[in-house]
Amino acid sequence: MREQIPSRRLVLHGALAAGCSLMTVPIALFSSAASGADTATPKAAKKVSPASVQYQNEPKGELKCGGCANFIAKSNTCKRVDGKISPDGWCSLWTKKA
Numbered sequence: 001m002r003e004q005i006p007s008r009r010l011v012l013h014g015a016l017a018a019g020c021s022l023m024t025v026p027i028a029l030f031s032s033a034a035s036g037a038d039t040a041t042p043k044a045a046k047k048v049s050p051a052s053v054q055y056q057n058e059p060k061g062e063l064k065c066g067g068c069a070n071f072i073a074k075s076n077t078c079k080r081v082d083g084k085i086s087p088d089g090w091c092s093l094w095t096k097k098a
Contacts, residue, residue, distance in 0.1 A: 047082040048093075055081060055091040064088050069095045 066087035070079040
């Protein structure tokens with residue numbers, strides 16, 4: 001009796017399915033959901049150092065931290081830069097308040 005050879009399409013579909021399932025195994029094993037971490041609350045963004053964003057205590061022309069969307073006036077801090085921030089300072093992450 002003659003052995004039936006599977007079609008090329010069937011072999012390729014099987015290889016694709018096997019490859020995709022192998023890619024999801026590491027994701028399932030190492031994801032935060034698998035480790036029991038709380039996925040409902042997003043992680044806080046890591047702040048950068050003042051030096052890495054060319055922070056200076058003086059404004060750059062009309063641009064100053066007091067007019068930046070990232071500046072928190074109550075505590076003189078920034079959402080993105082670590083440490084105390086002067087309202088008259090400036091850095092390269094400056095973004096106009098809306």
